[in-house]
Amino acid sequence: MTWEVTNITGEMYATTIKPMLAAHPQVPVKRVSFIYTPKSPDQSALLAGKDKRNAQYRATSGRASQRAHNEAEATAATAAAEAKGAALVDFSVLITATAVLEPDTDTTDTLSEMLAAVDTLAPQVRFQHRLIYSHQAAAFLQTLCLGLNANRQPSTPRFIREGL
Numbered sequence: 001m002t003w004e005v006t007n008i009t010g011e012m013y014a015t016t017i018k019p020m021l022a023a024h025p026q027v028p029v030k031r032v033s034f035i036y037t038p039k040s041p042d043q044s045a046l047l048a049g050k051d052k053r054n055a056q057y058r059a060t061s062g063r064a065s066q067r068a069h070n071e072a073e074a075t076a077a078t079a080a081a082e083a084k085g086a087a088l089v090d091f092s093v094l095i096t097a098t099a100v101l102e103p104d105t106d107t108t109d110t111l112s113e114m115l116a117a118v119d120t121l122a123p124q125v126r127f128q129h130r131l132i133y134s135h136q137a138a139a140f141l142q143t144l145c146l147g148l149n150a151n152r153q154p155s156t157p158r159f160i161r162e163g164l
Helices: 041-060 066-083 107-124 136-142 158-163
Strands: 002-008 029-038 089-098 127-131
Touching: 002 107, 002 136, 041 066, 089 107, 089 127, 089 136, 107 127
Parallel strands: none
Antiparallel strands: 002 089, 002 127, 029 089
């Protein structure tokens, strides 16, 4: 089973992610993959500026929440770091758990325990996540450290693209 992290709530530190990386009795084999792609300098500048403007608008419009003010401060800090030469990075986190099934065990119970274990660990490390259904095989391959980059893999076979 593979999950994708859809959002990270709060700040991340090395100790924050430790529970997800540690061994767990209900998850015999687990891989946590961080996949990142740096943005070009021009894309970084455009995105940092856009994010800063949007966050400032939300923080100053009407009855803005404390979260909106915090986001405005964070995006201002990001824009300042980008102006000093830091690049923005697109990243994703994939979590793959593999069950070891014994011949005489109930598969449903084993998978349910594994699913519950990851669903319990994710909020502890500030991950909002969802189970991947339709692209499970491709997501699983991304977690195998094979050097695959899904953004660079063509979705249409070459012989079809050449025939168009």
